[in-house]
Amino acid sequence: MNKKVVFENVVKVFELYSKRSDKIASLIMPKKRENKKFVALNQVSFEVNPGETIGIVGLNGSGKSTVSNILGGVIQPTEGKVIMNGEPSLIAISAGLNGSLTGLENVELKCMMHGLTKKQIEERLPDILDFADIGDYIYQPVKNYSSGMKSRLGFAISVHTDPDILIIDEALSVGDSTFTEKCLNKMNEFKEQGKTIFFISHSAGQMRKFCDRVIWLHYGTIKMMGESDKIIDQYVRFTKWFNKLSKEEKKKHKNEMLAKQIQENKVPVKNKQEKLSFLELIKNILILIPPVVMAILLILGV
Amino acid sequence: MKNPVVQVLKEQIDNWDLIYRMALFEIKGMYQIHYLGTFWQFLNPAIQIAIYWFVFGTIRAGSDVDGTPYFLWLIIGLIPWFFISPSIVQSSNSVHQKIGLVSKMNFPVSLLPTIRIFSNSFQYMIMTGILALIAILYGVEPSIKMFQFIYYLICLYIFLFAFSLLSSTISTLVRDFQMFLQSMMRMLLYLTPILWDTSLVTDKFGPVVENILKLNPFFYIIDGFRNSILGGEWFFEDVVYGLYFWSLTLALLYFGSKIHLKFRKDFVDYL
Numbered sequence: 241m242n243k244k245v246v247f248e249n250v251v252k253v254f255e256l257y258s259k260r261s262d263k264i265a266s267l268i269m270p271k272k273r274e275n276k277k278f279v280a281l282n283q284v285s286f287e288v289n290p291g292e293t294i295g296i297v298g299l300n301g302s303g304k305s306t307v308s309n310i311l312g313g314v315i316q317p318t319e320g321k322v323i324m325n326g327e328p329s330l331i332a333i334s335a336g337l338n339g340s341l342t343g344l345e346n347v348e349l350k351c352m353m354h355g356l357t358k359k360q361i362e363e364r365l366p367d368i369l370d371f372a373d374i375g376d377y378i379y380q381p382v383k384n385y386s387s388g389m390k391s392r393l394g395f396a397i398s399v400h401t402d403p404d405i406l407i408i409d410e411a412l413s414v415g416d417s418t419f420t421e422k423c424l425n426k427m428n429e430f431k432e433q434g435k436t437i438f439f440i441s442h443s444a445g446q447m448r449k450f451c452d453r454v455i456w457l458h459y460g461t462i463k464m465m466g467e468s469d470k471i472i473d474q475y476v477r478f479t480k481w482f483n484k485l486s487k488e489e490k491k492k493h494k495n496e497m498l499a500k501q502i503q504e505n506k507v508p509v510k511n512k513q514e515k516l517s518f519l520e521l522i523k524n525i526l527i528l529i530p531p532v533v534m535a536i537l538l539i540l541g542v
Numbered sequence: 543m544k545n546p547v548v549q550v551l552k553e554q555i556d557n558w559d560l561i562y563r564m565a566l567f568e569i570k571g572m573y574q575i576h577y578l579g580t581f582w583q584f585l586n587p588a589i590q591i592a593i594y595w596f597v598f599g600t601i602r603a604g605s606d607v608d609g610t611p612y613f614l615w616l617i618i619g620l621i622p623w624f625f626i627s628p629s630i631v632q633s634s635n636s637v638h639q640k641i642g643l644v645s646k647m648n649f650p651v652s653l654l655p656t657i658r659i660f661s662n663s664f665q666y667m668i669m670t671g672i673l674a675l676i677a678i679l680y681g682v683e684p685s686i687k688m689f690q691f692i693y694y695l696i697c698l699y700i701f702l703f704a705f706s707l708l709s710s711t712i713s714t715l716v717r718d719f720q721m722f723l724q725s726m727m728r729m730l731l732y733l734t735p736i737l738w739d740t741s742l743v744t745d746k747f748g749p750v751v752e753n754i755l756k757l758n759p760f761f762y763i764i765d766g767f768r769n770s771i772l773g774g775e776w777f778f779e780d781v782v783y784g785l786y787f788w789s790l791t792l793a794l795l796y797f798g799s800k801i802h803l804k805f806r807k808d809f810v811d812y813l
Contacts, residue, residue: 313648314645314810315810315811316807316808316811329647338567338643340571340575345571348567353647353649355649527793530789530793531786531789531790534782535786537782538756538757539754539757541749541750541753
């Protein structure tokens with residue numbers, strides 16, 4: 241069976257620069273780097289079948305958002321392979337609406353940026369407005385919206401752009417229960433259509449109800465993955481245990497885990513920048529020659 | 543491997559409709575909170591020109607340049623500059639400004655600078671209309687040389703596109719570049735023959751200094767606009783200068799596309 245999404249040993253490393261100038265130095269001389277690195281994801285591998293709903297759980301800072309950003313194509317993995325068979329659509333709380341335009345104009349603009357034609361937008365507009373359900377506020381500039389209204393509008397637009405792979409990054413946590421219900425219904429609809437959904441949330445109840453499988457991320461690695469009920473039970477047990485720890489113990493545990501993620505250049509992270517090939521160098525020089533020659537001729541007044 | 547220039551140009555052509563509509567939204571968003579709305583597009587430069595006319599046309603009337611009244615000579619250079627300068631600064635900033643918005647969707651980032659240039663173009667078109675009116679009022683005779691105005695317009699747009707592709711990438715990676723660019727543009731207003739005629743330099747320091755000033759590509763374009771409206775020389779008469787401009791533009795286009803494609807996947811990491 242054809243897999244919808246495949247993560248193969250995905251590593252994401254964030255460089256921790258102590259100075260701004262180090263950042264520029266790493267651009268110019270990628271080799272001479274001795275910076276601290278933060279391994280946000282370490283050798284994460286999983287496969288997802290079409291039509292599956294995958295939940296992702298984990299404590300804060302465990303790499304959930306990094307996974308969702310890689311899934312959405314916002315950032316690229318440092319190492320490893322990501323195969324996506326379909327168009328991903330990332331729904332996050334910060335929906336990226338233009339504050340000075342009205343809600344209606346934002347709908348049009350965002351749909352346009354998703355590559356819909358004018359006709360398609362007109363067809364979907366009633367559905368979107370109905371789903372967002374913010375009444376006459378749709379004619380007001382978005383900057384006057386409450387955070388709940390913003391996320392409703394953002395969610396309404398995103399689900400109506402025909403995504404293949406839906407990534408929901410805690411977007412439901414701002415809406416009230418009726419809106420959440422509506423979203424969950426919509427997600428069920430997507431599920432029935434055989435779309436793949438990634439669901440990132442802290443709500444164990446929603447997870448149990450929806451997800452076929454759950455991935456438990458723990459400080460950059462997959463701690464467990466499997467049937468949702470089993471994993472959620474384990475995760476809930478873990479959080480209970482973790483919450484019972486005293487303040488010092490919690491801190492200690494956290495620091496131990498974080499220490500593993502920060503590396504002082506021990507792991508040889510392959511540099512994505514290939515070396516400039518000789519041929520390429522010649523080509524660059526050849527392109528630079530004419531303007532330089534003409535500049536000299538111009539100055540000499542030939 | 544696909545040619546980077548071809549790839550970037552193809553993205554522009556394939557999304558032509560999108561560029562146009564996004565540019566309209568850009569203008570709308572800019573003027574939404576103003577009571578006069580998009581009328582400011584026209585009002586703003588009109589006021590600026592009125593000031594220049596007041597200062598240089600009446601109070602401190604500059605002497606004629608090669609038989610052309612100073613005010614007419616001035617605005618032929620100044621009106622394009624009102625388009626060039628903000629376009630360069632804003633389009634270089636566009637990627638940094640909008641990347642958070644567009645990275646979450648399948649949207650070619652290379653369109654961002656183009657959209658900025660286009661949204662500024664509407665105002666430029668209006669101003670060019672006003673320029674034509676003023677030229678008629680001053681009794682400029684229509685001549686066949688006016689057709690080269692189109693050639694220089696093409697030069698201007700291709701140069702802006704090539705330059706903004708490169709500069710938007712650089713200023714996303716290194717924010718200081720944006721600051722540098724702003725000061726640079728302010729400086730170039732005086733180093734390009736917009737407010738004064740460079741023949742003054744030739745008289746004082748000899749032709750080499752003027753030739754160095756000519757390395758500035760905007761010199762070529764502004765000078766070209768004057769030649770087309772006031773009936774100067776043809777664009778093919780100065781072969782060396784033309785070749786310099788085009789080889790520079792094409793080099794910018796090549797390196798701009800290359801660097802843009804190389805870094806665009808990682809733009810978010812550099813924020």
